[in-house]
Amino acid sequence: MSQLSKRHLIGIKGLTERDLHKILDTADQFKQIINRPIKKVPTLRDFTIANVFFENSTRTRLSFELAEKRLSADVINFSASNSSVKKGETLLDTVNNILSMKVDMVVMRHSSPGAPRFLADHIDAHVVNAGDGAHEHPTQALLDSYSIREKFGDVSGRKVAIIGDILHSRVALSNIFALQMLGAEVMVCGPKTLIPRHMEALGVKVELDVRKALQWCDVANVLRIQLERQQLKYFPSLREYSNYFGINKGLLDSLDKEILIMHPGPINRGVELTSDVADSGHSIILDQVENGVAVRMAVIYLLAGRRAS
Amino acid sequence: MQKRKILDGQLLEITVARLTQEIIENHEGSQDTVILGLQPRGTILAERIRASVEKQTGQDVPLGYLDITFYRDDFRTRRNPLSANQTKVPFSLENKQVILVDDVLYTGRSTRAALDALLAFGRPKKVELLVLIDRKYVRDLPVEANYIGKQVNTIVSQHIDVQWVEDGASEDAIWLFESKETEQ
Numbered sequence: 176m177s178q179l180s181k182r183h184l185i186g187i188k189g190l191t192e193r194d195l196h197k198i199l200d201t202a203d204q205f206k207q208i209i210n211r212p213i214k215k216v217p218t219l220r221d222f223t224i225a226n227v228f229f230e231n232s233t234r235t236r237l238s239f240e241l242a243e244k245r246l247s248a249d250v251i252n253f254s255a256s257n258s259s260v261k262k263g264e265t266l267l268d269t270v271n272n273i274l275s276m277k278v279d280m281v282v283m284r285h286s287s288p289g290a291p292r293f294l295a296d297h298i299d300a301h302v303v304n305a306g307d308g309a310h311e312h313p314t315q316a317l318l319d320s321y322s323i324r325e326k327f328g329d330v331s332g333r334k335v336a337i338i339g340d341i342l343h344s345r346v347a348l349s350n351i352f353a354l355q356m357l358g359a360e361v362m363v364c365g366p367k368t369l370i371p372r373h374m375e376a377l378g379v380k381v382e383l384d385v386r387k388a389l390q391w392c393d394v395a396n397v398l399r400i401q402l403e404r405q406q407l408k409y410f411p412s413l414r415e416y417s418n419y420f421g422i423n424k425g426l427l428d429s430l431d432k433e434i435l436i437m438h439p440g441p442i443n444r445g446v447e448l449t450s451d452v453a454d455s456g457h458s459i460i461l462d463q464v465e466n467g468v469a470v471r472m473a474v475i476y477l478l479a480g481r482r483a484s
Numbered sequence: 485m486q487k488r489k490i491l492d493g494q495l496l497e498i499t500v501a502r503l504t505q506e507i508i509e510n511h512e513g514s515q516d517t518v519i520l521g522l523q524p525r526g527t528i529l530a531e532r533i534r535a536s537v538e539k540q541t542g543q544d545v546p547l548g549y550l551d552i553t554f555y556r557d558d559f560r561t562r563r564n565p566l567s568a569n570q571t572k573v574p575f576s577l578e579n580k581q582v583i584l585v586d587d588v589l590y591t592g593r594s595t596r597a598a599l600d601a602l603l604a605f606g607r608p609k610k611v612e613l614l615v616l617i618d619r620k621y622v623r624d625l626p627v628e629a630n631y632i633g634k635q636v637n638t639i640v641s642q643h644i645d646v647q648w649v650e651d652g653a654s655e656d657a658i659w660l661f662e663s664k665e666t667e668q
Binding site: 178197200201203204207208211212213216217218219221222246476477479480481482 | 551553554555556559560562563564565566567568569570571600603604605
């Protein structure tokens with residue numbers, strides 16, 4: 176059987192290890208396709224996908240849209256900033272209006288955790304979560320896992336440190352679930368104010384010293400400091416953050432090992448990463464972007480092909 | 485479930501040798517002939533044909549593997565998505581004479597998908613089809629093979645299984661099954 180265990184992709188939690196391997200293996204085939212002179216396959220030529228973004232996004236939306244178009248799906252885009260949401264329409268009404276136009280799949284980003292789950296419970300179309308609040312961002316975790324697997328051959332046994340704002344990050348949570356399921360060891364590192372309490376309960380190591388974290392890991396997945404999500408002051412200044420948690424060339428050179436640097440983007444250059452690190456051979460940030468398209472094609476292909484049981 | 489052997493190892497060897505001769509006859513001296521085995525079941529036959537042509541002529545024939553999963557026309561009607569196999573076409577097909585190789589020609593839908601899939605690698609001068617087993621009278625599309633190992637009369641409820649030593653079978657053999665399950 177080659178199908179996923181779920182009809183929707185709401186989060187990594189809820190998928191099985193087999194699902195993850197299935198998605199990553201399928202992404203291998205799509206990565207090969209998007210590197211051909213003709214990068215498109217006709218698979219989803221009678222399939223319509225709505226990208227519904229209630230929260231701003233550039234790269235995730237572009238990546239999804241490109242993945243959909245490479246699969247020959249019809250694509251419609253909806254973003255909340257110029258829509259009826261401002262006039263007071265409910266989420267379900269908005270989506271049902273879109274579905275009346277015969278849409279088969281909804282890719283949604285929403286600021287409220289659980290919004291995609293709610294949607295999946297109420298509509299027939301497949302739902303793909305493109306980020307819900309500080310809950311999950313499953314396709315990012317899948318592409319991060321894929322990128323690690325591509326470099327090392329296997330995720331299992333690798334040590335991954337997630338560094339930065341863990342508290343506000345859906346990328347961190349999805350990454351923890353995915354990497355652990357694939358057999359990696361995970362550590363989080365950041366200012367104490369930005370690490371949620373009870374992290375250890377997830378089987379994750381917590382480290383407050385970035386040098387120790389880097390010395391421990393094979394891969395550092397560096398998260399963006401999300402200034403726009405912080406209503407409180409979690410650290411005194413960006414400069415101080417950068418001094419204590421920023422990763423620069425000097426710091427990397429002082430380790431006695433080579434590590435990979437990942438970042439989900441967009442980078443605050445000079446804050447969490449200096450330019451000489453972001454643009455160095457250690458960094459696989461642009462590979463992540465390329466892999467994002469292949470992984471999203473795999474997710475869409477596998478969900479779209481799955482009929483109701 | 486009833487089953488009947490259509491070809492055994494020895495006959496299969498003779499058949500592959502004959503198919504090789506036919507290819508050499510049509511492609512003698514050609515520098516632009518390539519062989520494409522269809523994933524997953526045409527690849528072993530393609531490897532054998534390639535090896536056999538090379539042995540006979542001393543000529544190096546490029547070999548590729550083509551996966552048609554994403555080009556099929558039954559994505560909407562299947563219950564589950566198919567798993568893709570590796571496509572490996574490490575050369576351009578522009579102006580090449582392509583021999584597509586598959587084990588069984590049945591409805592013709594795989595061949596249609598393959599014709600679609602190979603266009604991603606260039607515009608071939610000519611495409612031919614080689615199959616080990618041609619199931620007559622069950623075609624959905626107007627597709628015929630240029631090189632045929634053996635023709636068999638079958639009905640839809642029957643199923644053909646090609647077993648290769650390379651795949652772990654104890655001997656090469658082709659079986660005809662009577663089953664409720666249809667092949668596709």
